[in-house]
Amino acid sequence: MSDVTSFLAGLSRRSKIKLQLISDAMLVIVSFFGAMALRLESFHFLFDIGILGTAFLTALLTLAVFKACGLYRALVRYVTGKVLVTVGKGALISAVLLYVSSLILDAGIPRSVPFMHAVLVFLTVGGLRFFARQFFRNPEQVGKRPVIIYGAGEAGLQLLNSLFHGRDYQPVALVDDNEHLQNLTIGGLHVYAPSDIERLAKSRGAKVILLAIPSMSRQRRREVVESLEDLHLEIKTIPGISEIISGKAKISELRTVTAEDLLGRDPVAPDPELLSHTIDGKIVMVSGAGGSIGGELCRQILTQNPHTLVLYEMSEFALYAIESELTEAAKRMGYQTRIVPILGSVQHARRLDMAIKTFGVQTIYHAAAYKHVPLVEENVIEGVRNNIFGTLEITRAARKHGVENFILISTDKAVRPTNIMGSTKRVAELICQAQARETSTTVFSMVRFGNVLGSSGSVIPRFSAQIEAGGPVTLTHLDITRYFMTIPEASQLVIQAGAMAKGGDVFVLDMGEPVKILDLAMSMVKLHGLTPYLVEDVAQIAPENGDIPICVTGLRKGEKLYEELLIGNNPSPTRHPRIMTASEVSLPMKDLAAVLDRLLAACTNFDLPEIIAIFHELPVDYRPSHDDISDLIWSEGISVPAQTHLKIVEAANS
Incomplete structure (x- = not known):
């Protein structure tokens, strides 16, 4: 046939x-x-x-x-x-x-x-x-994969018609939890209850289920996916309703359900007044504009009608990518904002000074930072120079030219840090707090939050790549937990927090409940229709135990089992339900400046023990997870004769 x-x-x-x-x-x-x-x-x-x-x-x-x-x-x-x-x-x-x-x-x-x-x-x-x-x-005649569509509403019917015309999938049944739709025939297919999915999958040969309810809340989506995880079905979804309405995606553009779809919360509607307060009609600069957070901040800022948006970024490709995207978006949406791409590092004081002065910047969102914990642990000097002294230079330039608002993007890793990266971010907070104590027209504030879904270096893209490669999925510890938030929600909250600042504020975002990374890895494997299993060592991998092994590798350098958002336990509410403000210890600029001079000298002299000692001296509450210095150049130097070590240090200094 x-x-x-x-x-x-x-x-x-x-x-x-x-x-x-x-x-x-x-x-x-x-x-x-x-x-x-x-x-x-x-x-x-x-x-x-x-x-x-x-x-x-x-x-x-x-x-x-x-x-x-x-x-x-x-x-x-x-x-x-x-x-x-x-x-x-x-x-x-x-x-x-x-x-x-x-x-x-x-x-x-x-x-x-x-x-x-x-x-x-x-x-x-x-x-x-x-x-x-x-x-x-008939899928047997055209080689299409039989699929079950979850959702018999308007979106489900549109998807049904799209798939009939496509070459990849053949709908064999509709499923909906609405009892009024069950047992009806829609688009030529019978509508079943969710309890029938397992039977339908076996009888119809379906290995894929498509979620066609774009307006479904994240909580409900999480419940649906959890009920399907153990059926060994690949779960795909249509784009969200906002993407469909905006024209960014078509209803037929299917993708695998990701952890981002499940971990993110339904966002609280933003306060329009707070969103526009420091942006509307103003000249706004974003440092680190090409990064995950910086890029999303730029997208959100563009919607609030700034007069000029200055993109400050040291990566040529990242700057090109975000400038092209924003220019196209502005043209498509009819925005009149001037978009200015500036190539430069926050460590270059003169470059920063000229950029802020030339364009008359009124609001700065400082997102430029080295944030990957193991990399900063192994490249201490550059981490300190960029995260600490880059922040010092941009805050000085902001004060000098009367920038109205300065918002530092901080991290939960700055709270009782066990690594260099967290310590540098806490010192960056101290710099902003000290600047706020000085007589200034600039309102300095900091926003502290945890991991964002889909950011570069996030655990989720790494897990996805490992699953696509057939495993193993590598997990650092069975009990490790993390907070997660979607990039758009985090960026909106950062903008709203900055609008509420009075000077020296440390804002803390409500990140929801912490997520156990082991559960996250298990769910991601199951979302691909595969069976996960735990092994303690790569040598224990046995295909008969499942499809994807999850291997525990041990905590990485400087990594914590869990993250915190507060140093003290005294958060105060704000007018936004997901933004709190905390009172954290600070230093006057005179005292901090003296310590920073010593820290700069230690960097210049490649004196890593002195840098570690200064972190212990500052009110950072630095709690390293190990006593050894992990910097790669330093470690290589101490393993060779003293004369060679001296040459390595001199080369690093030059």
Whole structure:
């Protein structure tokens, strides 16, 4: 049967139309003979030349009518109920033509036959098309993967029609938790209850389930996915309703359900006044504009109608990418914002000074930082220079040129840090707090939050890549937990927090409940329709135990089992339900500056023990997870003779 399907599908368009014309001519003739047989209750008329002539003349004229009505312009496998209107018109006209032909040829056809003929033509010609459509849509005939659609509403119906026209998936059933829709037939498919999914998957051979409820809340989506995880089905979803409405995605653009879909919360509606307070009509700069957080901040800022948006970024490619994206978005949405890409590092004081002065910057979001814990642990000097002294330079430039608002993007890793990166971010907070204590027109504030979903270096993209590669998925500890938030929600909250600042504020975002990373890894494997299993060592991998092994590798350098958002336990609420403010210890600029001078000298001299000692001296509450210095150049230096070590240090200093 598949050979027949392949042969028919391989015919040229002209050959397919000829085949339809021949089959329709035969059906019209058969319909006429059938009507005559029903009326006369015999087949003696087959020997009447006049009746045979009438049949063939009617068939030719009916084909001409069908062609004029556009019946042969539609591909059979894509026909919809609209084709019945065309066939119905043609059948009625065919009845009239039959009557006229009978009079011309004096065939003596009974007056009831044309009406019966019209009904039979409608049923046979229309029915053949729907039979052919079903035949071509049969997944066994076209090699499509059978799928179950979860959601029988408007989105589900649109997806159903899209998939029928596509080449990849064949819908075999609809599922919906709405009892009023269950047991109905929608788009030619029966609607079942969610409890029937396992039975349907086995009986229909479905290995994929498609979620077609774009307006579903994250909480409800999480519940649905959790109920499906153990069925060994690959779970895919259509884009969210906002992406569909904005035109960023089509309903047929399916993707695998990701951890981001499940971990993110339903965001609280932003306060329009807070969103626009430090942006609307102003000149705004974002440092680190090409990064995960910096880029999303730029996207959110653009929607609030700034006069100018200055993108400050040291990576040429990242700057090019975000500038191109924002320029295209501004053009598409009709924004009048001027977008200015500036290539530069926050460590370059003169470059910062000129950029802020030239464009008259009024608001700065400082997102530029080295944030990958193991990398900063192994490159201490650059981490300190960028995160601490880069912050010092940009805050000095902001004060010097009277920037109205300065918002530092901080991290939960700054709270009782066990690593260099967290320590540098806490010192960056101390710098902003000290600047706020000085007489200044600039309002300095800090926003502290945890991991954001989908950011560069996040555990989720790494897990996804490992699963796609067949495993193993590497987990640092069975009990490790992290807070997660979507990048858009985090960026909106940062903007709103900055608008509430009075000076020296440390804002803390409500990150929700911490997530156990082991549970996250297990869920991600199951979302791909695979079975996970735990191993303590790569040598224990055994395919008979499951599809994807999860291997525990041990905590990385400087990594904590869990993160905190507060140093003290005294958060105060703000006007936004997911933003709190904390009172944290600070230093006056005079005292801090003296320590920073020593820290800069230690960096210049490549004196890592002194840098560590200064971190212990500052009110950072630095709690390293190990006593060894992990810096790669330092470690290499202490493993070679003293003379070579001296050369390495001199080279690093130069």
